[in-house]
Every structure is written in structure tokens, then in C-alpha cells.
Amino acid sequence: MNQDIPFSLPILPLAEYVLLPSIVTTFMVYPSEADYLTNHASNYVICVPLADKKRNKTHATDLSQLFHYGCVAKIIECDRTLPDICVLKVEGVCRSRIRDVSSSDGGGQYKALLEHYPDQFKDLCLQDQMSFQTVIAKFIEKMKYIGVSSSVLNELGLLVDRCHISHVANLMLCIMDSPFCDKLRVLEQSDTKQRLTQVNDAVNRYLKMINVTSTSNQNEMLFDSIRRKFYLLKEVNSISYNQQQEEENYQFKSLSQDDEEILDLVRKLNQAKLPEYAVTAVKRDLNRLRKLPESSSDSAVLRIYIEYMADLPWQHMSATELNISSAKEQLDADHFGILEYLSVLKVKKDAKPPIICFVGPPGVGKTTLGMSIATALKRKFHRMSLGGVRDEAEIRGHRRTYVGALPGLFIHGMRQCGVQNPVFLLDEIDKLVQGTNQGDPSAALLEVLDPAQNSTFIDHFLNLPYDLSQVLFIATANSLDNIPKPLLDRMEVIQLDGYTFNEKLHIAQTHLLPKQIKAHGLGFLNLGIPDQVVMHVAEKYTRESGVRGLERLMANICRYKCCEYTNLEEAGKVEQFKRQVGVEDIDGILGSEPFEDDMVESEDMPGVITGLAYSGSGNGGIMFVEASKMPGSGNLHLTGSLGDVIQESAKLALSWVKSNAFTLKLTSHSKENLVQHDDIHIHFPSGAISKNGPSAGVTLVCAIVSLYSGYHVSPTTAMTGEISLRGRVLPVGGIKEKVVSAHRAGIRKIILPFRNRKDVEEDVPDKVKDDIQFVFAKSIWDVLEAALIMNTSDKWSHRIYESRL
Incomplete structure (x- = not known):
């Protein structure tokens, strides 16, 4: 409330009207009365309704007829152009209680001693506000239902969104044909919550009074009445509130010349609760937008910018109850x-x-x-x-x-x-x-x-x-x-590692199959796909780390069974439908098997080693490395679609073997060149598949040593790991996938880097660990001792032990 409002003001008695705060309206008064009211220094008056509204004049000669509450009004304009009458335009400011009345001239002009009751904008809980807004929404919806113009209701909705809830309540009483006594009760009620309750009741009574089955003429009269009242209030700026309260509750102001889109932006900005540094920037751009024509390209960019600023969550957090x-x-x-x-x-x-x-x-x-x-x-x-x-x-x-x-x-x-x-x-x-x-x-x-x-x-x-x-x-x-x-x-x-086949089986039976059966509408058929069928499909028809391909194959099976059921139903042979899918049916449903299991070779021979590979898609598998020698001058030939890293590993492996050839008893003296008269050819089968990565070092060393020593490595033994030039075995990745694929191929002994022990203990399934013997090597000597099968009379292992000391 404006602190300059005095507590003693001249009285403007109202015979048939109740002025409420925030409402702007006009009154007709005699020139002498206008002089008395406007000559007051503060430019404020107290508008007091008469308790007996049957008075024909606005002059109160009997003080007992004045209501004990009134509305302080600010005189905005006094129009004296009409003869013998003046038009006062006033704006309601706050409700006040009449404590005492005295005559200023001993005649019909009076002053009142007042006790002001400004609106309390912060004493409403969210529930009260939501309740009142629901009633207003019902009012607008009812007006729309009975045919009130949408343009009128849209403007009313904009005003409701822009104004404080207490001002909206006053507006509703002015628009509706509320009884005079209801307005008096609202005027004297200083408690905002109680006042909203009274307005709620008045709006509900008004809605019940409207008869939607009335004749068209009656409806048209009602529409005209609502339109007339609304536009009359709008023309005199019916919803105005004092500047101090506006600054307190709103960061952005709307102007009278703003179009509907800008008004909507202003409303959103006020609800967004922007931080101070953002308010300053947006106000500047909002003023620029008001000055730009709509056809301007800058106007479109500014509108999008302000919309984003209004829609962004600056302070709103979603409630999180973390359990x-x-x-x-x-x-x-x-x-x-x-x-x-x-x-x-x-x-x-x-x-x-x-x-x-x-x-x-x-x-x-x-x-x-x-x-x-x-x-x-x-x-x-x-x-x-x-x-x-x-x-x-x-x-x-x-x-x-x-x-x-x-x-x-x-x-x-x-x-x-x-x-x-x-x-x-x-x-x-x-x-x-x-x-x-x-x-x-x-x-x-x-x-x-x-x-x-x-x-x-x-x-x-x-x-x-x-x-x-x-x-x-x-x-x-x-x-x-x-x-x-x-x-x-x-x-x-x-x-996140790839899934093993057992994990894929569990996922398929728990999630994929129920999902696909429901998606294809086969739930009523009790379609059954046993575990052995799912495992067969996963092993023979997929080579993936995840389950996307497996889900597609399950969908293919469901579609096939849908087609089979439809054909039998049309032929009247539904009883022949087979509700259980067998392994023998998969070949006819999905076609021939595109993949075969990797199997170890039964024949063991020097120079052929079984390694472990890991693909980028998360699949593991065994990989054979074949080494042979031929007359030449010490050249190294590599084939099998190999990348740069694996080629470097082959060169490194050959260098290590050549430098340790005498220790390995591959040469007769330490200065002899192992491959002086030989060319070495190392081949990785399946040349159409690209191969690369730092995990074949130990396999290549074993292949070369086996080739020159004549000792072989068991076909059921596989290995993986990289080496350094000094012979240290370095850790590699993809251990879980490599071990599981080796187990599936029949491998029973795996040589791994010592630093990969933790990966085996934590990631490899227990069932796989029980079937495989693991050897963890710190150096390439450990790998050779565990991999090469030698005669019992050979002293090579003792020679290796001595060289390591």
C-alpha cells in the first residue's frame, strides 16, 4: 500500500455501487462536490457505499446510512466538459474501516477517520490459490459452453494470468451480477483467504443460476451483458494495481500496446523465476522485441530466444525419493x-x-x-x-x-x-x-x-x-x-562385457521371449521355446556380444508360428498346430546355420599354435597360428589380413627368439644366426577377417620356437598375451570373452598373463573355471614351460631354469 495515503479523507457516498480495490471506474458528481473532492491535497477519497441502496441520490444526509467499510480511491481524472455534471475517474486502492465521520462545513460534505487494511499478497497457501483458480477455470469453461465469444474469454484468461489472485476476485464480482450484499461482505472482509472463499461461493451460485436450456434470446441477452461489463471494465483499465505491488511480485511488465504473443511471453517469464543476471538481459531483449516489426528476421530470433529463456527450468527441481x-x-x-x-x-x-x-x-x-x-x-x-x-x-x-x-x-x-x-x-x-x-x-x-x-x-x-x-x-x-x-x-x-551364452539364455527366457510372444499375440497359444532351442539359436545363428540379433531371431520364430497357425485355422486343422518348438524345426524356420563352433584340431604338429582372439563386437574365439620355414635369407612373411600392431608383434617375437636361440638350444653357439639360411612364413587362417591388436605376442613366440625345436603344443592348449623385448608377458583385454569361447571350442588349458588373474577370478563363470586349467605367466619362459611338450630325457627345461637365474 502507498504509505502517502492519509488516514482522514473526504467521503464519496455511493448509492448503488460498491468499489473494490484494483478496479477503475467513473462516477457522476455535481461540480460543487467535485471541487470538494479534488481540492484535497492527497488526491485520494474514500468511496463508501450506502447500507440502504434504495437511496436515489449519492448525497448522504443521514450518517447512519453509510456502510462501516469503504474503499480508498485515487482520483485519476476529473472531466468537466459536460454541463452541470462532472465525471470522476477513480482507481480503487485499498479497503478501509470507518472509525469516525465529521462534517467539514457543517453541511453535506463529510470527512472520515479511517483504518486502512491493505491486501496481504503473501498470506495465501498454494492450495488456496489452486482452489480459486479451479473455480475461475470452471467459470470460463461454462461461459465457453453456453456460447460466449472465445475472444472475450481469451482476453479474460490473459488478465487472470497476469494479475494477482486478489485482484482477479474483485474482477469476478464486477463481471457477474453479484448481489449488492455479497459485494458488501467482500468489501468488509480484510482476511484474504476468507474473501476468496466468499468469492468462490458467489461464482458457484452464479454458475448454478445460468440455465443452459434457456431460449436463444435469453442466452443472447446474457452474452451481451457479460461482453458489455467486460469491455466496459477493460476500456477504463479495470485491472490496475499499484506500482509498488507490481514491482514486488513481477520481474517483467506488460504494456498496453503489447500483442497477445508478447503478453504470453511476459506471463511465462514471470513464472520462470529467472536469476537476476538473466532478468537484466531478457528485459533488454524484450524491449527490443517490442520495437521490432513482426516481419523482421531479428524479431523471429528474439522471440525464439525469449521463449527458450521462459521455458528453461531455472529453479524447478524434480522430487527424488531415492531408495x-x-x-x-x-x-x-x-x-x-x-x-x-x-x-x-x-x-x-x-x-x-x-x-x-x-x-x-x-x-x-x-x-x-x-x-x-x-x-x-x-x-x-x-x-x-x-x-x-x-x-x-x-x-x-x-x-x-x-x-x-x-x-x-x-x-x-x-x-x-x-x-x-x-x-x-x-x-x-x-x-x-x-x-x-x-x-x-x-x-x-x-x-x-x-x-x-x-x-x-x-x-x-x-x-x-x-x-x-x-x-x-x-x-x-x-x-x-x-x-x-x-x-x-x-x-x-x-x-560392460558381452554376454555369455548362459546369460543370453537367461535374458531370452526372462525378457525377450515373453516380450515377443506378447507383441505377436501368441499368448493364448501357450507357445513354448525350450532352453535347448534358445541355446541352439544363440550358438549357431548369432555371433554378437549383446542380444539384439537373438531378439530378432526370436521374433522370426514367433512370426513363423503365427503364419503356421493362421494357415491351419483357415484350413480347419487347428488341432495340428504344434505349440512346442524343437531344435529340429529351427533349420526350416531360420534357414541353414550361418556359423559353426570353433573346434580344436585333433592333429598336433610343430609350428601350429592355438591362440585366443577378441573382436570389437564383444565376441571371442580361438585363432590358429601356423608357422613354416623355407630356404631363404632370413626374411619374415606374414599373411592373413593383419594390421600394423600384430605385424609388429610378429617382428618382436622373431627378434626375441633369435636373441635367445642359444639358450633355447636352437643354435650350437651364441653367435649363430638362427634364420641365416631360412625364410619364415607365419599365416593366420580366415584371411577374409581383419586381425589386429596386442594379444598375439606369446602365441607367435611359441609358434617359432615350436617350429625350430620340433616340440609341439597340445591342440587343447590355448594362450593369449603380449610380450616385451625382454620377454615379459603383458596383460591384455577381453579375457572373459576369450575364455568362454575357448571353453566352447574344447580348450582345456589356457595360458594367460599373470596380471590377468583378477579378470579370471571376477568375470569368468564358475562352471567354465571348473573345466579349464589356468596357467598365469609372468615371462615368456613360463609360457614355454607350460606350453611345449618335451621328451622326459630332454634337459631343455633345466637349461631354461638356469638361464632365468
Whole structure:
């Protein structure tokens, strides 16, 4: 309330009208009365209704007829152009109680001693406000139902959205034909909550009074009455509220010349609760937008910018009730590290979420796991695919100097989620295109994924800091090799291995088959696909780390059975339908088997070694290495579609064997060149398949030593590992996949690097470990002792032992 309002004001008695705060209206008064009212220094009057509204004049000669409450009004204008009458335009300011009345001239002009009761805008709970807004919505809906013009109702809705709820209540009483006594009760009620309750009752009575079955003439009269009252109030600026209250409750003001779209933007901006630094920038751009013509390209960019600023969640957080027990049920039990992160978020509410990166072959459930985390946290989920993104502006947005400028993926995602703490899944982060002429998007991600910087992330379109620190970022990748090291350093890497066949069987029976049977409508047939059929399909028809291909094959089986059932039903032979799928049926449903199991060779011969391989898709398998020698001059020939790394491993293996040939009893003296008169040819079968990677070093050494020593390696023994020039055995990856595939191929002894012992203990299934003998080697000498089969009379093993000492 304006503090300049005096507590003693001249009285303007009202015979048939009740003025309420925030309402602007006009009164007809005599010139002498106008002189008395306008000559008051404060330019305020107290409008007091007469308790007996049957008075024909507005002059009160009997003080007992004055109501004990009135509305302080500010005189806006006094029009004296009409003869013998003056038009006063006044604005209601606040309700006041009449404490005493005195005559200023001993005649009919009076002054009142007042006690002011300004509106309390902060004493309403959210439930009260929502209740009243529901009643207003019912009123507008009822008016729409009985045929009131939509343009009138739209303008009324805009005014309701822009104004304080107390002002809206006063407006409703003016629009409706509320009884005079109802308005008096609202005027004297100083408690805002009680006043809203009274207005609620008045609106509900008015809605019940409307007869929707009235004749068209009656309806038209009602419509005209509502339109007339609404436009009359609008023409005199019916919803006005004092400047101080406007500044207190609203950050952005609407102007009388604003169009409907700008009014809607202003309303959204006031609801968005922007921080102070953003308010200053948006006010400047909002004023620019008002001055620009709609056809201007700058106008379109500014509108999009302000819409984004209004729609972004600046303070709204989604409620998260994190229950670790339910989260554990939601997530896979193997990913215990994820539960640790969630536990930290539960204990420390304001902890910055970690940046998690799931790395694994396709189809192992990286994206699904991210969705499960969002479900466990009860947060909004947003997925963005980064595969093929080559423009830095996709991350940081375009500057508004360009026509058609838009924000980046992160600001767009925040707008879609509507909360400050969603879960963002950055899919295929290793597929980002680097080093293009549009900039480096991976470098732009450094600020987003840095917990120390993303609280002030600046998008070029917004050109303002935006807080991303509450977002839980989850990235997925197939390989770490293509992720830049500075970006990788900002993420917590969690490896997801490919599934074993037993795991695929469990997933298929638990999730894939019920899903496909339901999708194809076969639930009523009790279709059964036994475990041995699923295992047969997984082994003979798929070579993948995940279960996408297996799910497609299950869908193929379901479609085949659908077709079979339809044909038998049309032929009237439904009883012949076979509800159980057998292994013998798979060849006719899916065709011939595209894959065969890797089997060890039964014949053992020098120079042929069984190695273990791992493909980038998450599959493992055995790989044969064949070595032979021929007359030549010491050249090394390599075939089998080999990459640079594996070729270097072959050269390294040959160098080590040549340097240790005398110790290995392959030469007669230490200065003799082992391959002086020979060429060595090393071949990797299946030449159509590209092979590369640092895991064949020990296999190549054993192949060369076996070739020159004449000793062979058992076909049921396999090995993997890389070597150094000094003969140390270095660890390799993909142990679980390699071991499981070796077990499936019939391998019973596996030689592994000593530093891979932990991988075997933690990842390899117990059933596989029980069937295989593991040898963990620290040096290549350990590998040779465990791999080569020698005669019992040979002293070579003793010679090796002595050389190692």
C-alpha cells in the first residue's frame, strides 16, 4: 500500500455501487462536490457505499446510512466538459474501516477517520490459490459452453494470468451480477483467504443460476451483458494495481500496446523465476522485441530466444525419493559401482552427480541401463545421440547474429525436460567427428562434462551462464580408443562385457521371449521355446556380444508360428498346430546355420599354435597360428589380413627368439644366426577377417620356437598375451570373452598373463573355471614351460631354469 495515503479523507457516498480495490471506474458528481473532492491535497477519497441502496441520490444526509467499510480511491481524472455534471475517474486502492465521520462545513460534505487494511499478497497457501483458480477455470469453461465469444474469454484468461489472485476476485464480482450484499461482505472482509472463499461461493451460485436450456434470446441477452461489463471494465483499465505491488511480485511488465504473443511471453517469464543476471538481459531483449516489426528476421530470433529463456527450468527441481533397495532391484546386480554413486547422492543431497561412461560392445544394454538409472532415481530422462555430430554449434548453440539461430543440444534438452536435475544419456560419445572445419564438438563437451565448470555453462544462443551441475550425465561408447584423453579424464568409466551364452539364455527366457510372444499375440497359444532351442539359436545363428540379433531371431520364430497357425485355422486343422518348438524345426524356420563352433584340431604338429582372439563386437574365439620355414635369407612373411600392431608383434617375437636361440638350444653357439639360411612364413587362417591388436605376442613366440625345436603344443592348449623385448608377458583385454569361447571350442588349458588373474577370478563363470586349467605367466619362459611338450630325457627345461637365474 502507498504509505502517502492519509488516514482522514473526504467521503464519496455511493448509492448503488460498491468499489473494490484494483478496479477503475467513473462516477457522476455535481461540480460543487467535485471541487470538494479534488481540492484535497492527497488526491485520494474514500468511496463508501450506502447500507440502504434504495437511496436515489449519492448525497448522504443521514450518517447512519453509510456502510462501516469503504474503499480508498485515487482520483485519476476529473472531466468537466459536460454541463452541470462532472465525471470522476477513480482507481480503487485499498479497503478501509470507518472509525469516525465529521462534517467539514457543517453541511453535506463529510470527512472520515479511517483504518486502512491493505491486501496481504503473501498470506495465501498454494492450495488456496489452486482452489480459486479451479473455480475461475470452471467459470470460463461454462461461459465457453453456453456460447460466449472465445475472444472475450481469451482476453479474460490473459488478465487472470497476469494479475494477482486478489485482484482477479474483485474482477469476478464486477463481471457477474453479484448481489449488492455479497459485494458488501467482500468489501468488509480484510482476511484474504476468507474473501476468496466468499468469492468462490458467489461464482458457484452464479454458475448454478445460468440455465443452459434457456431460449436463444435469453442466452443472447446474457452474452451481451457479460461482453458489455467486460469491455466496459477493460476500456477504463479495470485491472490496475499499484506500482509498488507490481514491482514486488513481477520481474517483467506488460504494456498496453503489447500483442497477445508478447503478453504470453511476459506471463511465462514471470513464472520462470529467472536469476537476476538473466532478468537484466531478457528485459533488454524484450524491449527490443517490442520495437521490432513482426516481419523482421531479428524479431523471429528474439522471440525464439525469449521463449527458450521462459521455458528453461531455472529453479524447478524434480522430487527424488531415492531408495537404494528399490534401485538395486531396478539395476543389474553386477554393476555395484553404480549403486555406490546412487548411495552418495542419497547421503549428500547436494552432491554433484558423477559423469558415468558405459563402455562395451553393441547390444549389451548400455542405453537400457541408463534408462533404468533414471527410473530408479525418479528423474526425467533425455537421450541425445552424438554419433556423427560434427559441428561445435550442436553443443554450444549458434550465436544470435545468425538467421535461424538455435541453442545447442543441452539447452534444448533442458527445455524439453523442464527440470534442473534430469538424467542425460550421451549416446555413442565415441562416434563424435573430430577436427572438422566446423570446430571440434568433443572439445566443446569438456565444459559440459567437467563438474567444476558446468555450473556456469554458457550456450552461445543464450549468452548467459546456465547451471548444468545437477544433471546426471551418462555416456555410452563401444570403445575408449576414439574418445579424446581430456574428455575421457572427466568421466568415470564402467566396462560392460558381452554376454555369455548362459546369460543370453537367461535374458531370452526372462525378457525377450515373453516380450515377443506378447507383441505377436501368441499368448493364448501357450507357445513354448525350450532352453535347448534358445541355446541352439544363440550358438549357431548369432555371433554378437549383446542380444539384439537373438531378439530378432526370436521374433522370426514367433512370426513363423503365427503364419503356421493362421494357415491351419483357415484350413480347419487347428488341432495340428504344434505349440512346442524343437531344435529340429529351427533349420526350416531360420534357414541353414550361418556359423559353426570353433573346434580344436585333433592333429598336433610343430609350428601350429592355438591362440585366443577378441573382436570389437564383444565376441571371442580361438585363432590358429601356423608357422613354416623355407630356404631363404632370413626374411619374415606374414599373411592373413593383419594390421600394423600384430605385424609388429610378429617382428618382436622373431627378434626375441633369435636373441635367445642359444639358450633355447636352437643354435650350437651364441653367435649363430638362427634364420641365416631360412625364410619364415607365419599365416593366420580366415584371411577374409581383419586381425589386429596386442594379444598375439606369446602365441607367435611359441609358434617359432615350436617350429625350430620340433616340440609341439597340445591342440587343447590355448594362450593369449603380449610380450616385451625382454620377454615379459603383458596383460591384455577381453579375457572373459576369450575364455568362454575357448571353453566352447574344447580348450582345456589356457595360458594367460599373470596380471590377468583378477579378470579370471571376477568375470569368468564358475562352471567354465571348473573345466579349464589356468596357467598365469609372468615371462615368456613360463609360457614355454607350460606350453611345449618335451621328451622326459630332454634337459631343455633345466637349461631354461638356469638361464632365468
